[in-house]
Amino acid sequence: MEIQEKYKILIVDDIPKNIELAANILSTKNYNITFAISGQAALKKVKLIDFDLILLDVMMPEMDGFEVCEKLKSDPSTQNIPVIFLTAKTETENVVKGFELGAVDYVTKPFSTDELLARVNTHVGIKSKLEEKERLETQLAEAIAGKYNNPEKSGGEGFGDGEEFVKSLKDELEKKKMELDNVALFYDLRGQMDKLIVDRSPVARMEIKQIKDMISNLFIDKSNREFQRALKLRSPKLTFDDLRLCSYLKQRFLNVEIAEFLETSPEAIYTRKSRLRQKLDLDKDQDISDFLSNFEF
Incomplete structure (x- = not known):
């Protein structure tokens, strides 16, 4: 996917080498990268720039990633920015806590190019679908209000009569809603599964199997x-x-x-x-x- 719009991503990590590695990977997809080497610096930058996504290291001095995420999610101006945690492979408990604080995903370190791009592309795609859904809802409201009853008022795009255009918008909006509902359910189930992984009991393994089946059913x-x-x-x-x-x-x-x-x-x-x-x-x-x-x- 060649990113047409330059989505703005903030990388927060106290180790410059990690920032450089992530930035080099993401630059291949034409993302606009900004970085911060501390939680305090990150909180200042989100006040100045409207970021589309934040990659946030968990373990940082003075203010760790959990505290940063908590502050982001408690502020109405930043609470909707997707946060992906960067965490070590052995820190399963951190993954669980991250989901509880409102993170949308996580990437384990040392991260691979494929994994990082997959996670970031996914959540940028979700953001794009949400924006498209909002645009369709606005168009639908205007169409129902009669703005598009006359083809000339629709910018001459040739949609035909108003009823036909309203129906096409409703169909498209319904499709977008189904896609987003499935994505939201998937990440909810995945969060539940990550919590169960900490518990190695037979009951937990059975529940993990059930969740996997539910995820598979999303695709039918x-x-x-x-x-x-x-x-x-x-x-x-x-x-x-x-x-x-x-x-x-x-x-x-x-x-x-x-x-x-x-x-x-x-x-x-x-x-x-x-x-x-x-x-x-x-x-x-x-x-x-x-x-x-x-x-x-």
């Missing part, structure tokens, strides 16, 4: 069926398993995550993605997740 709803049907029409060679994989890739899951849900190995997913690229007739350097996320249906 009406919106996803329409996505798969349109994709099948475009690429008739796609099998049922291919379409299922496409649904996960559309949401920018990592290979290791998809492998866990499909009960296979990350290496097997890598191989399947290579075959899928051929069936979709994509260029060698074209990202599959970018293509599927932007696929119109």
